[in-house]
Amino acid sequence: MPRMIFVNLAVADLPASMAFWRALGFDFNLDYTDETAACLVFSDTIFAMIMTHDKFRGFAQREPADTKTHREALMALSMDSREDVDRIVEAAIQHGGAAHGEAVDHGFMYYRPFTDLDGHVWELTYFPAQPDAA
Structure with a gap:
């Protein structure tokens, strides 16, 4: 499983x-x-x-983090293409989310972060060659 x-x-x-x-x-x-x-x-x-x-x-059993002042986590989610990353981040911005920094292209990895309506940070990532699991 x-x-x-x-x-x-x-x-x-x-x-x-x-x-x-x-x-x-x-x-x-x-x-x-x-x-x-x-x-x-x-x-x-x-x-x-x-x-x-x-x-x-x-x-x-605790209060949720105040995302205006604290980060509880950064969620990174892989996408199938660079175009998917950009398309979804642009849709997030259009529907009330916000860019969270600039897009970053390292060659082996492209990512672009955004915040959702509640300030949670999502880093959409595209790996042209997927990393191997150890």
Whole structure:
């Protein structure tokens, strides 16, 4: 069985956050979605559980990070092409997100970060030659 990852993030407005991610071309697993949380699907093995602050507090047993002053994490997500990176980041900016620095091209890796509606940083990355797992 392949390993899966579920990133848990607090959001201020769950319906708005769901609309944002749908506008970027992603969808949700409705079997794990209700009025307090939604399962954002990136692939067969990568998911983000976006949840209300109250729901997040119940899982984390702490307050969510204030993304205006702190970073709880930087999420990097690989894309199939450089064009996908740019297209999705431009859609994020158009739908209420923001650029988070400039695009970076190292030759072996291209990435471009943005923030979502809640200030979480997403680094969309394209590797022309995928890194090998050790």
